[in-house]
Amino acid sequence: MGFVRVGKEKVDSIFFKNEGRSTGKVELKIDKLPDFKIEPTSFTLQAGQEFAVNVFYKPKDAGIFRGLVEVVADGQSL
Numbered sequence: 028m029g030f031v032r033v034g035k036e037k038v039d040s041i042f043f044k045n046e047g048r049s050t051g052k053v054e055l056k057i058d059k060l061p062d063f064k065i066e067p068t069s070f071t072l073q074a075g076q077e078f079a080v081n082v083f084y085k086p087k088d089a090g091i092f093r094g095l096v097e098v099v100a101d102g103q104s105l
Contacts, residue, residue, distance in 0.1 A: 031092075035085065036083060056097040060094040
């Protein structure tokens with residue numbers, strides 16, 4: 028997300044595209060990531076469809092932020 032000022036919210040988008048031939052369900056899991064949220068955390072993609080999720084980050088402290096977002100597609104962790 029690059030540089031984010033302390034106390035200021037930054038919003039970014041992450042794009043997902045279903046390059047398969049059938050509908051797929053995607054779930055995004057985040058654990059213990061303070062000041063960070065994703066909306067929506069689950070969605071369904073038709074074949075060939077693209078979808079954007081919004082990522083919100085509003086840090087309370089200065090420093091480097093690192094965290095994991097688990098992507099689960101049709102029950103398989105990627």
